[in-house]
Amino acid sequence: MIEKTNKEETSLEVESYKKLSIQVSLNGLSFFVLDTITNEVVLFDRVLFKTSSTPYLAQKELKQLFKKHKLVSLGFSEVTVVHKNEMFALVPKALFEAEELANYLKFNTKLLANDHIEYDELTNLDIVCVYVPFTNINNFVFEQLGEFEFRHNSIAFLQTILKQKIGSKQVCFVHKTDHSFELAVFEQKKLVLYNQFEYKTKEDFLYYILFTYEQLKLDVESVKLKLFGQIEEGDTYYDICYQYIKKVNVFEPMYDNISALNIVEDKSIDLTLLNSL
DSSP states (O other), X not given: OOOOOOGGGSOTTOOOOEEEEEEEOSSEEEEEEEETTTTEEEEEEEEEOSSOOOHHHHHHHHHHHHHHHTHHHHOOSXXXXXXXXXXXXXXEGGGOOGGGHHHHHTTTSOOOTTOOOEEEEEGGGTEEEEEOOOXXXXXXXXXXXXXXXXXXXXXXHHHHHHTSOOOSSOEEEEEEOSSEEEEEEEETTEEEEEEEEEOSSHHHHHHHHHHHHHHTTXXXXXXXXXXXXXXXXXXXXXXXXXXXXSSEEEOOOOOSSTTHHHHOOOTTSOGGGGGGO
16 A cells, blocks of 8 residues: 655656646546646546446456546656545544544444544644545556556545635535535535535535525525536526525636636546645
């Protein structure tokens, strides 16, 4: 099993100016290469699975992407792998103990004896994400590219939200992708809830949002719903939300690499990954 690396420990002699970010889930894969000199996304690709896959088949697809784009030969100054799965739990830092990792997950997911559990800290929120990464994916990337960093997708998402102007009132953020969406509710700039949902129809999409509003007693007349990702004003997903929630808007998140957004016009790229580097 590979160990997580620290950015400060990586070699300062690396001449490459390109960064690689890979996102892996059982619904699909995506990656992009960022030129850090021009802040342009110079290479991007993704593969969507027709049905939910397995870690083994996901690795086979990733291997094909590596071969197709000759990623090994490009050379990178930094590589990040983002694991998107349901095998995670967010734990308040005050309650976190590194010796209890399995106990945080056992109520949310079925653990196997050989599962390797990791954790990432989000210091701005005093939260620790405990999760099971795709070990075979990590091993493959290490074999191909050497040392790299990895984290859970919830960290990348929340880092993106923290770069926005949240305000002091209650607000619900939703990031929509092909088969799933992430949802976070903030109040007084503190995280109230984060979760992931899979959907097949716009009615599914709306149901989980309204269920969240109901469970947290959020007022559909006053609590803002801020949407981003694969959604835009006037499409069916936006319209159905607008029927039931008064304050709905689609926004473009702020990113560290602003000029990169001018290059990527395809909404299919998961732009939360821009903040993963």
